[in-house]
Amino acid sequence: MTNLLSYKKIWGSVVATILMIFSLQVSAKPPIYTSYFSDLAVAGYDTVAYFTESKPIKGNKRFVTEYKGAEWRFKNADNLAAFKATPEKYAPQYGGYCAWAVANNDTAKGDPLQWTVHNGKLYLNYDAKVQSKWLKDKQSFISSADKNWPNVIK
Structure with missing residues (x-):
């Protein structure tokens, strides 16, 4: 009987620890906003285009990089290169x-x-x-x- 109580206490502690860890992970948000089912930053729009063309333009899957855990897309190689050189300028x-x-x-x-x-x-x-x-x-x-x-x- 005491073994059963010990197992229940241990199991209860394990469950409580898992729930605590899960709640901490859920509360923290990623540094770059992406939708729940995607890792695309800015919904796949080319952030350099906001500066060079003064309008939002969808990026292309061929011109992509990873930055701060998200995928960033660009309309062309020049915009990709500009972002890679100074991502903090364009993000x-x-x-x-x-x-x-x-x-x-x-x-x-x-x-x-x-x-x-x-x-x-x-x-x-x-x-x-x-x-x-x-x-x-x-x-x-x-x-x-x-x-x-x-x-x-x-």
């Missing part, structure tokens, strides 16, 4: 999470079609409604988001 701020959400100490997906380049940096927003709020006071939101990042993903 969206706050890992591609919605900049307005990060400013409000939260996270949400960043939509590559709701974007702003401000002072040489790329920012994504959740949707058009959020972006309209963001654009009204982006400098203030950037200051807040800079203070909150990266703690919001920990």
Whole structure:
């Protein structure tokens, strides 16, 4: 009988430890936003194109690199080379999470079609409604988001 109680205590401790580890892993978010079923950064859009062509352009599977655990696609070899040379210049701020959400100490997906380049940096927003709020006071939101990042993903 005492062996059975010992096994139950040990098993209970093992289960509790596993649940604790799982809950810690679930709460931490990756440094680069990707959808649940993909490892594509910025939903496969070419981040260099925001700077060189001032518009979102889908990347090509032939021009790809890995950065911070995500796959990044580009429309051509030149954009891929530019990103590889200075990824921090072209990667969206706050890992591609919605900049307005990060400013409000939260996270949400960043939509590559709701974007702003401000002072040489790329920012994504959740949707058009959020972006309209963001654009009204982006400098203030950037200051807040800079203070909150990266703690919001920990």
